[in-house]
Amino acid sequence: MKDLIIVGAGPAGFTAAIYGLRAKLDLFMLEKTGPGGQIALSDVIENYPGYSSISGLELMQKFEEHAKKFGLEIQSSEVTGVEDRGDYKLVKTTSGDIETKAVIICSGAKPRKLDVPGEKEFTGRGVSYCATCDGFFFKGKDVVTVGGGDTAVKESLFLTKMVNKVFLVHRRDALRAEKIIQEKALTSPKINIQWDAVVTEIKGNTKVEGVAIKNVKTGAEEVLPVQGIFIFVGIVPNTGFLNLVDKDEAGFVKVNKKMETNIPGIFAAGDCRDTPLRQVVTAVGDAAIAVTSAETYIERLK
Numbered sequence: 001m002k003d004l005i006i007v008g009a010g011p012a013g014f015t016a017a018i019y020g021l022r023a024k025l026d027l028f029m030l031e032k033t034g035p036g037g038q039i040a041l042s043d044v045i046e047n048y049p050g051y052s053s054i055s056g057l058e059l060m061q062k063f064e065e066h067a068k069k070f071g072l073e074i075q076s077s078e079v080t081g082v083e084d085r086g087d088y089k090l091v092k093t094t095s096g097d098i099e100t101k102a103v104i105i106c107s108g109a110k111p112r113k114l115d116v117p118g119e120k121e122f123t124g125r126g127v128s129y130c131a132t133c134d135g136f137f138f139k140g141k142d143v144v145t146v147g148g149g150d151t152a153v154k155e156s157l158f159l160t161k162m163v164n165k166v167f168l169v170h171r172r173d174a175l176r177a178e179k180i181i182q183e184k185a186l187t188s189p190k191i192n193i194q195w196d197a198v199v200t201e202i203k204g205n206t207k208v209e210g211v212a213i214k215n216v217k218t219g220a221e222e223v224l225p226v227q228g229i230f231i232f233v234g235i236v237p238n239t240g241f242l243n244l245v246d247k248d249e250a251g252f253v254k255v256n257k258k259m260e261t262n263i264p265g266i267f268a269a270g271d272c273r274d275t276p277l278r279q280v281v282t283a284v285g286d287a288a289i290a291v292t293s294a295e296t297y298i299e300r301l302k
């Protein structure tokens, strides 16, 4: 039986592996697509300490090399379920079942898509899902933001520090965000709210050059001449395979400050958990805590 199974080979998973292997735990990692996680798709990262500018792929290659130096094995399988068998857990995968003393879920999340023409083609070339990550690249430019919740409004305000103008496109006639941040957005000279509007197409040749919107009440259509679009219509956790543990209404795994779920021996770290900030730096911090808690749990089983 394994000591520890890590689900997901993103920043949280690799960190869990480094800490776990250095603690001499008998572990391995399961990854359903390829190593790297979401960040491997990001062109440039400028907010991970120690690297003033690095591509997401290169950063994740460094994480992987680091973990492999300590002997990490990655198995290419999708986890389809985790069962609690008391003293051990049964991890169900597309390549068979694995018995383990503890599991750390590092399965991450994905931004909800708008599913409009141009979105897929221009992702990373003007279409972004993360203002903290990509806002800087739009310094002095005009951008669209989409959404009406806390994230959309907060990120729009954040973008006003660097961009020239933000067109906030919201499908209703009122924002859902906290009142205090709503007021800031409504009074910001840099934010122009497009009420009752939906994005119908993202236009451009090699990168974003405009965003087509439609008013849902009048049917009026126009193209906003912008160089970027930031989409904040929600984030979807990769936790559908987990039925055992408590999750919030959106599906994010609930944990305490030790990254323990409600099921002893099952821990969660990174974007898949209920956290106020989803970044590489927070995912790695969570994972270090989760392994320390898992070690204590495994020790107590002896």
Ligand SMILES: Cc1cc2nc3c(=O)[nH]c(=O)nc-3n(C[C@H](O)[C@H](O)[C@H](O)COP(=O)(O)OP(=O)(O)OC[C@H]3O[C@@H](n4cnc5c(N)ncnc54)[C@H](O)[C@@H]3O)c2cc1C
Residues within 6 Å of the ligand: 007, 008, 009, 010, 011, 012, 013, 030, 031, 032, 033, 034, 035, 036, 037, 038, 039, 040, 041, 042, 044, 045, 046, 047, 048, 077, 078, 079, 080, 106, 107, 108, 109, 110, 111, 128, 129, 130, 132, 133, 134, 238, 241, 269, 270, 271, 272, 278, 279, 280, 281, 283
């Ligand atoms: C476009 C974009 C740009 C970003 N830019 C930045 C940035 O500049 N700086 C920054 O700090 N953060 C950035 N982020 C956020 C950052 O990518 C995430 O916070 C970070 O990747 C979370 O790491 P994680 O390990 O928790 O999850 P993920 O990176 O999502 O990795 C989870 C892994 O688990 C695997 N997995 C999922 N389900 C299963 C399963 N059932 N079985 C097996 N494997 C599974 C997935 O395939 C994936 O490889 C960006 C995000 C996006 C989308």
